Amino acid sequence: MKLLIEREQLLTPLNTVTSVVERRQTLPILGNVLMQLENNTLTLVGTDLEVETSIQTTVLEGSDGQCTATARKLLDICRALPDNAKLEFSAAGGKLKIKSGQSRFSLQTLPAADFPRLETENWEERVRLEQSALRGLFDKTAFSMAQQDVRYFLNGVLIELDGDTINSVATDGHRLARSRTKLPSAAGSLRQAIIPRKAVLELGRFLADGGDEITLELNPNHVRFSRPGAQLTSKLIDGKFPDYKAVMSQVLSQKMVADRELLHEVLARTSVLTNEKYRGIRLDLSKGSLKLSAHNPDQEEANDEVSVEYEGDSLEIGFNVTYLMDALRAMSTKTVEAELQDGNSGCMLHEPDDDDTLYLIMPMRL
Numbered sequence: 001m002k003l004l005i006e007r008e009q010l011l012t013p014l015n016t017v018t019s020v021v022e023r024r025q026t027l028p029i030l031g032n033v034l035m036q037l038e039n040n041t042l043t044l045v046g047t048d049l050e051v052e053t054s055i056q057t058t059v060l061e062g063s064d065g066q067c068t069a070t071a072r073k074l075l076d077i078c079r080a081l082p083d084n085a086k087l088e089f090s091a092a093g094g095k096l097k098i099k100s101g102q103s104r105f106s107l108q109t110l111p112a113a114d115f116p117r118l119e120t121e122n123w124e125e126r127v128r129l130e131q132s133a134l135r136g137l138f139d140k141t142a143f144s145m146a147q148q149d150v151r152y153f154l155n156g157v158l159i160e161l162d163g164d165t166i167n168s169v170a171t172d173g174h175r176l177a178r179s180r181t182k183l184p185s186a187a188g189s190l191r192q193a194i195i196p197r198k199a200v201l202e203l204g205r206f207l208a209d210g211g212d213e214i215t216l217e218l219n220p221n222h223v224r225f226s227r228p229g230a231q232l233t234s235k236l237i238d239g240k241f242p243d244y245k246a247v248m249s250q251v252l253s254q255k256m257v258a259d260r261e262l263l264h265e266v267l268a269r270t271s272v273l274t275n276e277k278y279r280g281i282r283l284d285l286s287k288g289s290l291k292l293s294a295h296n297p298d299q300e301e302a303n304d305e306v307s308v309e310y311e312g313d314s315l316e317i318g319f320n321v322t323y324l325m326d327a328l329r330a331m332s333t334k335t336v337e338a339e340l341q342d343g344n345s346g347c348m349l350h351e352p353d354d355d356d357t358l359y360l361i362m363p364m365r366l
Contacts, residue, residue, distance in 0.1 A: 001065025003037050005057070007085040007100075010042075011078050013055035013230075016205050017046035018071040020053045027116075032068035034115045035089075039064070045115070046071060051199045052118045053206065056229040060086070066112040067091035077105055118233050120224065123217040125191055127161060131214045131227065133181050135207040137168035140179040140330050140357050142200050146172035153239030156196045159216075159223070161187040166216075169244050174364075175323045176247055177330075179357040193218050194241055199234035206232045248360055252339035252348055254312035256285060260336040263290075264328040266306045270294050271321040273302040280366045281321040285340070286314045294321070317343045318366035324349075327359035 017033055025031055025048070034045040040062060045054045081087070081100050088099040091109060098105040138157065146154035149172065160167040164186040169178045195203075206225065207214065215226040224233045267281065274281055274294040284291040290308045295301045317340065327349045328336060339348040349359040 001035070001037050001063065001067055001089070001091045003042060003059045003062030003089050005042065005059040005062075005087055005089070007078060007081055007083065007087060009057050009059070010087065011075075013044050013057045014071075014075050014078060017044045017053050017055055018075045019205055020046040020048055020051050020202055021071045022048045023072070029068060029110045029114055029116070031070055031072075032110055032115070033071040033074060034066065034068050034112060035091075036066040036112070037062050037064050045117070047116060047118065048198075049116060049118075050196065051202055051232070051234045053202065054231045054233075062089075065091065067096055067109045068112050068115050069096045069107045069109050073107060118222065118235070120222045120233060121219045123219050123224070125161060125188055125218040126215060127166065127183055127185075127187050128213050128215050129166065129181070129183055130211045131208045132211055134166075134214055134216070134225075135203075135209065137166065137179050137181060138200060138203055138207075141168045141170040141177040142204075143170075143326050143330065144172060144175050144177035144359075145170040145197060145200065147197070149173070153194055153237055153241055156194045156237050157200050158241045158244070159193050159195060161191045161218075163187065163190075169241070171242065171244065171247075174320065174362050175327075176244060176360045177327070177358070178244060178248065181356065191218060192241060193223055194237035194239060195223055195234060196237050199223075199232070202232060202234075206230070248348070248358060250341070250346055250348070250360075252341045252345060254285075254315065254340045255310070256290070256312075256338045256340065257309040257335055257352065258290065258306065258338070260328055260331055260334060262306060263308075263336065264325060266292055266304045267321055267325050267328070270302045270304050271325070273300045274321055278364070279320045279322050280318050280364055281324075282316065282318050282366050284314075284316050285310055285312075287311055315340060315342065317347070318364050319347065319361055320364055323361045327361065330359070331357075 036043040085100045090097050096107045158169040164183050167180045217224045270292045275296045282293045291305045293303045333351040337352045346362045
């Protein structure tokens with residue numbers, strides 16, 4: 001395999017593909033990136049056997065072939081070269097030689113035939129939507145998924161296809177986020193799939209903000225996201241996601257409206273003196289006013305107050321302040337609406353007059 005490519009044409013796809021590669025792996029070849037050249041199109045592939053990313057880019061010239069090379073060393077070399085540099089690759093005899101200007105590098109290679117690929121079955125469901133819409137679903141919910149929870153089905157984001165709607169749901173057992181958007185055309189029967197945490201994080205790099213379409217394909221064991229010249233494939237988490245609709249059907253009759261940014265600022269100030277482990281904050285809600293207080297084991301205290309729109313009964317409730325702040329950051333409107341009931345029920349946060357995105361946060365004892 002020989003090829004000549006501009007640095008800018010290689011750097012971005014190589015960076016995306018390399019992020020999938022684990023720094024520590026049981027198989028040496030999993031530390032490599034697969035390079036396949038055909039008809040002046042270079043395909044780069046990275047995998048950890050759970051998630052696989054494949055991206056195509058164009059070369060200036062070359063002869064077809066394939067090889068594998070250490071992903072992070074190759075990326076570091078590309079980063080270190082000057083802008084507008086051109087890289088000349090040649091693979092032979094177990095070595096990948098790289099030339100650029102006066103620079104010369106030689107990397108070890110492993111046989112491309114030994115590079116593992118995810119074996120996917122026939123795709124049973126296929127939907128298309130704008131990349132920005134799909135990215136928005138993950139941006140609004142992914143922060144609520146669990147990290148290394150023994151309930152493995154919580155360590156990811158649920159994607160649910162329901163008619164002409166796609167739902168994204170995440171929960172760690174203490175908070176729940178759900179966001180939805182319309183599909184250009186209706187899907188088949190109701191289908192749910194739990195996308196693992198790593199794949200969700202990789203999608204943050206893979207998905208663009210523009211309006212270009214992306215194709216989402218599902219079968220019982222895998223999900224694939226495809227855009228022109230690029231694919232991300234992942235295994236699915238085999239488990240049953242909690243019945244989030246039942247959890248979100250709580251009766252919450254008290255409503256509060258507050259300035260979103262102002263409320264976030266007050267929470268941030270008060271959180272400075274919360275218990276570092278439990279992050280608990282007390283909210284005292286009364287007509288027109290929300291008082292916030294926090295304390296820690298060192299007998300230190302913080303108190304603050306903010307004006308809100310509220311006409312219900314006085315209410316005292318405790319929350320993990322991080323959960324409240326995460327939800328407020330995920331919103332974009334000037335104000336936020338909170339629905340509550342009492343000190344033992346959850347708090348539902350959403351943008352006023354819009355229930356496409358909901359955040360349910362359970363209370364904590366203080």
